[in-house]
Amino acid sequence: MENDNIAVGLDIGTTKIVAMIGRKNEYGKMEILGIGKAKSLGVHRGVVNNITQTIQSIQQAVQDAETSSGMKIKEVVVGIAGQHIRSLQHSDYITRSNGEDVIKEEDIDRLCNQVHKLVMLPGEEILHVLPQDFKVDGQAEIKEPIGMYGARLEANFHVVVGQVSSIRNVGRCIKSAGLELSAITLEPLASAKAVLSQEEKEAGVALIDIGGGTTDLAIFKDGIIRHTAVIPFGGNVITEDIKEGCSIIEKQAELLKIKFGSAWPGENKDNEIVSIPGLRGREPKEISLKNLSKIIHARVIEIIEQVYMEIKNYGHEDQKKKLIAGIVLTGGGAQLQHIKQLVEYITGMDTRIGYPNEHLAGDSDAETTSPMYATAVGLVLNSLESKEKSSLMKRFSHEETTKQEEENTTKPETDTEIETGKKEKKNKEKESKSSKRFFDKWAEKFKEFLDNAE
Numbered sequence: 001m002e003n004d005n006i007a008v009g010l011d012i013g014t015t016k017i018v019a020m021i022g023r024k025n026e027y028g029k030m031e032i033l034g035i036g037k038a039k040s041l042g043v044h045r046g047v048v049n050n051i052t053q054t055i056q057s058i059q060q061a062v063q064d065a066e067t068s069s070g071m072k073i074k075e076v077v078v079g080i081a082g083q084h085i086r087s088l089q090h091s092d093y094i095t096r097s098n099g100e101d102v103i104k105e106e107d108i109d110r111l112c113n114q115v116h117k118l119v120m121l122p123g124e125e126i127l128h129v130l131p132q133d134f135k136v137d138g139q140a141e142i143k144e145p146i147g148m149y150g151a152r153l154e155a156n157f158h159v160v161v162g163q164v165s166s167i168r169n170v171g172r173c174i175k176s177a178g179l180e181l182s183a184i185t186l187e188p189l190a191s192a193k194a195v196l197s198q199e200e201k202e203a204g205v206a207l208i209d210i211g212g213g214t215t216d217l218a219i220f221k222d223g224i225i226r227h228t229a230v231i232p233f234g235g236n237v238i239t240e241d242i243k244e245g246c247s248i249i250e251k252q253a254e255l256l257k258i259k260f261g262s263a264w265p266g267e268n269k270d271n272e273i274v275s276i277p278g279l280r281g282r283e284p285k286e287i288s289l290k291n292l293s294k295i296i297h298a299r300v301i302e303i304i305e306q307v308y309m310e311i312k313n314y315g316h317e318d319q320k321k322k323l324i325a326g327i328v329l330t331g332g333g334a335q336l337q338h339i340k341q342l343v344e345y346i347t348g349m350d351t352r353i354g355y356p357n358e359h360l361a362g363d364s365d366a367e368t369t370s371p372m373y374a375t376a377v378g379l380v381l382n383s384l385e386s387k388e389k390s391s392l393m394k395r396f397s398h399e400e401t402t403k404q405e406e407e408n409t410t411k412p413e414t415d416t417e418i419e420t421g422k423k424e425k426k427n428k429e430k431e432s433k434s435s436k437r438f439f440d441k442w443a444e445k446f447k448e449f450l451d452n453a454e
Helices: 051-069 105-116 164-176 187-195 198-203 235-246 250-260 289-314 339-347 371-410 415-434 438-453
Strands: 006-012 016-024 030-039 075-080 086-095 124-136 139-142 152-163 180-186 205-210 215-221 224-231 273-276 285-288 327-330 351-353
Touching: 006 051, 006 164, 006 187, 006 371, 016 051, 016 371, 030 051, 030 371, 051 164, 075 164, 075 187, 075 371, 086 105, 086 224, 105 124, 105 152, 124 164, 124 180, 124 224, 152 164, 152 224, 164 180, 180 187, 180 371, 187 205, 187 215, 187 224, 187 327, 187 371, 198 205, 198 215, 205 289, 215 289, 224 289, 235 250, 235 289, 250 273, 250 289, 273 289, 285 289, 289 339, 327 339, 327 371, 339 351
Parallel strands: 006 075, 075 180, 205 327, 327 351
Antiparallel strands: 006 016, 016 030, 086 152, 124 139, 124 152, 205 215, 215 224, 273 285
């Protein structure tokens, strides 16, 4: 599967592992070629806690995706979440040697690489360095400094940090499953890519991805990511509460939640009762739907209040930082009945359910456009985009070198010209090498890091 046009996303969640193969069609939309799903057995709250079981689940999901698409998967882009993820704000600057030259992509890469060298707490590693806004020679609030003149380039960054051991465990699982890891992406960023529109990101929006083990939050304003957080509660905690409160087994609790669960207790009448078969010769159990929704309601309120606290920490109440587009709910937990109304009631913000169908081709089936698959769709989209960028850069550097060669062949060369030509070629090669995105460099370093860990 060497095609540049095809990418594979692997969403390692707490309840399920999804492998999704996709490609861009001629209209720029994403076509899903194959999808594989397996029950996630070795992951707890977004963190791998059983390597063997996780490897088996990954292999099963990948096998299903290969069967449904008729393709062989070699490399994947993986989403990472978990309670070990934290984010911080950081400012940094570089002084350019020649202020007479315009600012290039390489200068921004150099600045980002400098942030990557930040000293973290023991056992932590930087996952993403996301520039927010730039300053050129003291001139503030610049969104795109490329092409401007300036000697001092400064920027504010949103830095996402994760635990080295957790990242290494994910890498090890993928390697042992016979796959190559091409990149790691923070899951809320992937989900945001799949379900948010550019207008929402400009106006200000909070994306809440309610998964099985964690609830991820990503806040955008003026088209830039401003805040990320991972809250260590998700749909599993609701299932656990139903299991305890109704004295039933987990499988039954999960089915009850999906089929009859509601986040708003006022919806159910007192006499609405569901009967659950008893275990091995025992009497069936009768459960009141009103009690069921009371259990769900209490836990969902807790999750939403935690998320709302993070939104307040970002500064949503400040007029300048107000999130005009409100909240977008996605992930499996967003399918819970009346959750939209409850979120609106608690936060007082406009809310909608986010479906990952905006970037998908029109013939995608209903299952793949479910909020459950938002992260997987986002991972594939991110991967396709970075592949497109790197192939464009390759083409650009190739065109530059051929242009240079043509110029060299048209005029007779003196010895000195040959020497300078050689030097120029060397510089060109250096430039094209340095124009590799810093993320690709990071992925290479990360692969090296995993190989040494073996």
